[in-house]
Amino acid sequence: MSSDTAFQHYTAAFAGLIGARHVLTSAEALAPYLSEERGLYPVKAPCVLRPGSTDEVAAVLACCNAHGIAVVPRGGNTGMVGGTAAPEGHVLLSLDRLAGAPQVDSVNATMTVDAGCTLQSAQEAAREAGLYLPLSLASEGSAQIGGVLATNAGGVNVLRYGNARDFCLGIEAALADGRVLSDLNALRKNNTGYDLRNLLIGSEGTLGVITRAVLRLHPMPRSRQTAFMGLASAGRALELYNRMRGLFGDQISAFEFISAPAWAMLAPHLHGRAAPLAEGHRAYVLMDLASVGDDPGLEERFQNSLAAAFDEGLIEDATLAANETQRAALWDLRERLPEAQKHAGADIKHDISVPVSALADFIAEGQAAAEAVLPGIVGAPFGHFGDGNLHFNFAPPPGMNRSDFRARAPEVTQAVVGVCLRHRGSFSAEHGIGRAKTGEMARYKNPVALDVMRAIKRALDPKGILNPGAVL
Ligand SMILES: Cc1cc2nc3c(=O)[nH]c(=O)nc-3n(C[C@H](O)[C@H](O)[C@H](O)COP(=O)(O)OP(=O)(O)OC[C@H]3O[C@@H](n4cnc5c(N)ncnc54)[C@H](O)[C@@H]3O)c2cc1C
Known part of the structure; x- marks a missing residue:
């Protein structure tokens, strides 16, 4: 203007x-x-x-x-x-006014929901109908369905249920020229040409404005087990993960990793609550098992597996949630991590993924690469270990102020992303590109893929009015 x-x-x-x-x-x-x-x-x-x-x-x-x-x-x-x-x-x-009550179809286990509904209100509507929307993020009280789809958000249950893309059956979106693309079908199978729904999902507001969606729901798990464990290293976490996969397979719905420095950043946020484990571990894991049917033996099998892991030195300590309140309290700690890191000045952030088998090496090498740029930098990785996604965030070396620290972000990021790519990883696992990672897009994304993306953008938004400067 x-x-x-x-x-x-x-x-x-x-x-x-x-x-x-x-x-x-x-x-x-x-x-x-x-x-x-x-x-x-x-x-x-x-x-x-x-x-x-x-x-x-x-x-x-x-x-x-x-x-x-x-x-x-x-x-x-x-x-x-x-x-x-x-x-x-x-x-x-x-989109905040597009927030009518979600419509649940219990028989087909789907929900039609407006873009401006919060993820949490959609979860609650599913629960009231006896169904489950497993998509879950610490920001779910504010994040909206439109934003969650536009960023193809992940969260803590991707391991078993997938990310936002895996929940969306149909989509409605307004295009740049004012036409409405209405594809609100609720079908599991619909093989009718190019998949425009999946083009809009993850497009971060650059190809259209999502106004409504049909989401797929799941049966509510009836048996649940949650454990919080202390371990000697990220390598042990990897061994534990492989062990548990062998024992419980798809019943593992979450396997979250917290490094010791990330855990230490949480301490001021316990507000007088007792920590679930004594201090002193180098790594922590929060793990959930969920079973759809009644599974009275699940608790005993889980306890036995933890006892065996303890005897073999795979874990150093563990606490099991005895009821829903304790389970919620453990998850509450996990969900406070992003805020705790913000307070601790962990301002250089990376949302990377590598093959699960490379996670422990990546953590050690990523820390060393960042140290080589900025000695004393505090790496505090945490995240969705089970799907190879770490939030590898860094706080300043003692005594360094936040703005000087932020100014070093490009060098630190280049070093850490370099390690990630050596392990055949991705520089953006779940947060998307936005404006923060357009440099990495230009540097690391396959040039042909970039050309195709630009052609799609030109076709759908020839005047470039939709979120210019984001993604491309
Ligand atoms: C504490 C915390 C924890 C988080 N944890 C996770 C996590 O575990 N996993 C994860 O993936 N992310 C996580 N995030 C990031 C964030 O919550 C997600 O990216 C979320 O999906 C964004 O939703 P939103 O409604 O807030 O989108 P916004 O922030 O409002 O927008 C995000 C992008 O989508 C576009 N957009 C928004 N609405 C629409 C629409 N209707 N149509 C088209 N484009 C639209 C915007 O232009 C922007 O580019 C976390 C964030 C916080 C603060």
């Missing part, structure tokens, strides 16, 4: 499409929208648009397309890669 007059002209047009009170322009109304989760990118949108239906989203996009106005879709704003940053002149399109 080049001038105040033009801006007023556009806001009047938007008001005509979605109602004046849903076009936010005052400093006070804009304030809650003008930041992104990482605090790394400016959000300077002159207005926030809050359409209340798919048709209104489509009308807004048609208007923006006609006038060449850049649009940044915004869900729960919990994304980790600056995807919701809106540089000067970009308008923010908030």
